[in-house]
Amino acid sequence: MNDVCIHCGICTASCPSGWYTPLVTRRVVGGEVNTMEDVWACVTCYQCEERCPREIKVVERIIEIRNELVREGKIFESHREAALKLIESGRIVPWNEKSGELREELGLPRKREKCAEEVKTLLKLTGFESLIGGG
Ligand code: SF4
Ligand code: SF4
Secondary structure, eight states: OOOOOOOOOHHHHHOTTTTTSSOOHHHHHTTSOOOHHHHTTOOOOOHHHHHOTTOOOHHHHHHHHHHHHHHTTOOOHHHHHHHHHHHHHSOSSOOOHHHHHHHHHTTOOSOOHHHHHHHHHHHHHTTHHHHHTOO
């Protein structure tokens, strides 16, 4: 592995998201851009990494930038709302009667409150709650 980018642009040409959004992968890797619109346009499909001749960890870099932005308080309102729901309920997708029935059909417990409580505890212990502004 050689992690020096040669700016060949293969990642950009391979990026399905970049065909429709402002994301220019090569520029993100090169540190030229790091806006929320750029880095959140990545759908983590890993096409760029598979094709990069220098085996650069492109997605890792994008996730690092996302984390840096969130630490600076830069977060899309829709993401904050989803995170707050997770903090409140321990679930990204809310439980309802229908999902309970489907779980039972699959032989799973109808509802797993304990898991949701454990997720909530983890979010507190890791500081996620304060990071998002939920407490
Ligand atoms: S494919 Fe790899 S080497 Fe080429 S521009 Fe992208 S990150 Fe740099
Ligand atoms: S992982 Fe992200 S940056 Fe890489 S090709 Fe997929 S959408 Fe584009």
